Amino acid sequence: MFEAATAHYWATGKRNFLDIAIKNADLLVKVFGDTANYEVPGHQIIETGLIKLYQITDNADYLKLAKKFLDLRGDVAHRKIHGAYNQDHLPVTQQDEVVGHAVRAVYMYAGMTDIAAIYGDKSYLNAVNNLWDNMVNKKLYVTGGIGARHDGESFGDNYELPNLTAYNETCAAIGSVYWNDRLFRLTGNSKYYDILERTLYNALIAGISLEGTEFFYPNPLESDGKYKFNAGVSCTRHAWFDCSCCPTNLIRFIPYIPNLIYATEGDNLYVNLFMSNKAAIPVQGKTVEIEQVSNYPWQGNVSFNVKTDQPQKFTLKIRIPGWAKNEVTPGMLYTYRDKSDATFQIVLNGSVIQSQVKTGYVEITKEWTGDNRIELVLPMEVRQVIASQEVSADQGLSSIEYGPLVYCVEEIDNRTHFDQLSIQPQARFSVAMQKDLLGGVNVIYEETGNDKAMFVPYYAWANRGVNKMKVWLPTHDFEEYDKNNYCIKRSIINAVSTTICK
Numbered sequence: 483m484f485e486a487a488t489a490h491y492w493a494t495g496k497r498n499f500l501d502i503a504i505k506n507a508d509l510l511v512k513v514f515g516d517t518a519n520y521e522v523p524g525h526q527i528i529e530t531g532l533i534k535l536y537q538i539t540d541n542a543d544y545l546k547l548a549k550k551f552l553d554l555r556g557d558v559a560h561r562k563i564h565g566a567y568n569q570d571h572l573p574v575t576q577q578d579e580v581v582g583h584a585v586r587a588v589y590m591y592a593g594m595t596d597i598a599a600i601y602g603d604k605s606y607l608n609a610v611n612n613l614w615d616n617m618v619n620k621k622l623y624v625t626g627g628i629g630a631r632h633d634g635e636s637f638g639d640n641y642e643l644p645n646l647t648a649y650n651e652t653c654a655a656i657g658s659v660y661w662n663d664r665l666f667r668l669t670g671n672s673k674y675y676d677i678l679e680r681t682l683y684n685a686l687i688a689g690i691s692l693e694g695t696e697f698f699y700p701n702p703l704e705s706d707g708k709y710k711f712n713a714g715v716s717c718t719r720h721a722w723f724d725c726s727c728c729p730t731n732l733i734r735f736i737p738y739i740p741n742l743i744y745a746t747e748g749d750n751l752y753v754n755l756f757m758s759n760k761a762a763i764p765v766q767g768k769t770v771e772i773e774q775v776s777n778y779p780w781q782g783n784v785s786f787n788v789k790t791d792q793p794q795k796f797t798l799k800i801r802i803p804g805w806a807k808n809e810v811t812p813g814m815l816y817t818y819r820d821k822s823d824a825t826f827q828i829v830l831n832g833s834v835i836q837s838q839v840k841t842g843y844v845e846i847t848k849e850w851t852g853d854n855r856i857e858l859v860l861p862m863e864v865r866q867v868i869a870s871q872e873v874s875a876d877q878g879l880s881s882i883e884y885g886p887l888v889y890c891v892e893e894i895d896n897r898t899h900f901d902q903l904s905i906q907p908q909a910r911f912s913v914a915m916q917k918d919l920l921g922g923v924n925v926i927y928e929e930t931g932n933d934k935a936m937f938v939p940y941y942a943w944a945n946r947g948v949n950k951m952k953v954w955l956p957t958h959d960f961e962e963y964d965k966n967n968y969c970i971k972r973s974i975i976n977a978v979s980t981t982i983c984k
C-alpha cells in the first residue's frame with residue numbers, strides 16, 4: 483500500500499491515497515516504533531515502502547522504523563528468532579550468504595541498500611556487498627533467476643542450481659531487479675545492471691505470457707512436460723493462483739521499466755538500458771532531450787539523438803553490457819566457451835570515439851549543444867555458455883545466448899529428436915528473424931550437427947501449449963556420441979569425464 487500510495491502521489495500530485503498510507507504508517511510507528519517492541523515483519527517489503535513514504539513526507543519516523551525492523555533481525559537478546567527461512571538467523575550486518583525465502587530476502591537486501599545509502603552506513607554496505615557477491619557467484623541461474631528450491635521457495639546451498647526443479651519465483655526476479663537498481667544508484671557501477679538486464683530479459687519477463695494474461699510462479703530451466711512445476715497445477719502458465727503475488731507484481735513492475743533506462747548524478751547522465759524511447763532529463767537544472775531508436779535485443783545497433791537548447795557541459799555514460807565484453811556474469815559462475823574478438827563501437831557525430839570503459843561505461847565528456855548523433859554498435863553473436871565446475875547440475879552441458887537473451891530448445895520445434903539434442907563445442911549457428919513466430923523473435927539454428935537444433939528465446943517458451951524445454955544441452959565430441967544407445971561419453975572442456983546412459 484505504501485508503494486502504491488507513493489506512486490499515486492508522484493503520478494497525480496493527489497494526497498488522498500497518500501494520506502491513508504500515512505495514517506497506517508503512523509499506527510505502525512506507534513506500535514512497532516515503541517522501544518519495548520522487538521518484533522520484525524514476517525515477510526519483508528515494508529522497509530522499502532516506509533523509506534519511500536519518508537522520502538515524500540520527510541517524516542524521519544518512517545525511516546527510523548524501517549531501520550529498526552532491519553536492525554532487530556537475528557536479535558537473540560530480546561525474542562525468539564525465526565531462523566534463516568526469514569533471514570532472522572543473524573543480525574543483517576553479519577549476513578554474508580543469501581538464504582531462506584528468496585523473495586523476502588531480496589526485498590530485505592533492497593531495504594538494507596537504502597539504509598546504506600541514506601545513512602552512509604558502512605556495515606550495511608559491507609553486508610549488501612557480501613550478499614550480492616554470494617548470490618552472483620554461487621546462487622544465480624544463467625537466466626538471472628534466483629531461489630533454487632520449491633521447498634520454502636528458498637535459495638539452495640551454494641552451487642545448488644537444479645534445472646528441472648528450479649523454483650526461480652517471478653517475484654524473486656522482480657525483487658532482484660529492484661535490489662540491483664539500488665546498488666547501481668549507490669555505486670554507479672554497471673555490474674549491477676549486467677545482472678539486472680540478464681534478469682529482466684530472461685527470468686523475469688518469462689513470468690508473463692505473450693498475451694499478457696497468464697503467468698509463471700516458478701521459472702524452471704527445463705521441463706519434461708509432466709512435472710507440474712507451476713504451483714502444482716500446470717506445466718505451463720496459469721491465469722491466477724491462490725496466492726497471486728507474481729501476476730500482480732508483474733503488473734506493478736512493467737510500468738516501472740522506464741525508470742530503469744537512465745539515471746543522473748551531478749553532471750553525469752547514465753544510459754543503462756537500450757530500447758526505443760524519448761526522454762527529457764534534468765541534468766544540473768537544465769533539460770537534456772534524449773531519443774533512442776533501436777531494435778535491441780534483436781539487433782545490437784542503438785542510435786541516440788542528444789539535444790540541449792543551450793550549450794551544456796556534462797558526461798554521457800553509456801553502459802557497455804558485460805555480454806559485449808566476454809563476460810556472462812560478473813564473477814566466474816558462468817563463462818563463454820570461447821572468447822570473442824568482436825567489440826563494440828561508438829560513433830559521435832561521424833567520428834569513432836576511442837574511449838576506455840570505466841566501471842562499465844564509455845564516457846563522453848564535452849560541451850553539448852544542439853543535436854548530437856551517437857551510434858552504438860554492440861557485437862551480437864551466438865555464444866555458448868558453460869557453468870563453473872562447482873555447478874553439478876550443468877556439468878557436461880552448454881547453453882546458448884545471443885546478446886542479452888538466453889535461448890532454449892522446445893520440443894515443438896525439435897519433435898523428432900528432442901531428447902537427443904546436443905551442442906558441440908565446434909558448432910556453428912545461424913540467426914533468423916521470424917516475424918510470425920512468438921510475436922517476432924530471432925530464431926537460432928545449429929548448422930553443424932546431424933540433428934539440427936532450433937532455439938527460441940527462453941522468455942517466450944511455453945506459449946504454444948505444454949511442451950518439453952531445455953536451456954542446457956549436453957555437449958560432446960562427434961566421435962564419442964553413440965546414437966544407438968544414447969550413451970554419451972562427456973569429455974569436454976570443463977567437465978569431469980563421466981559416462982551417462984539413458
Ligand SMILES: [Zn+2]
Nearest residue numbers: 651653727728
Ligand atoms: Zn510471486
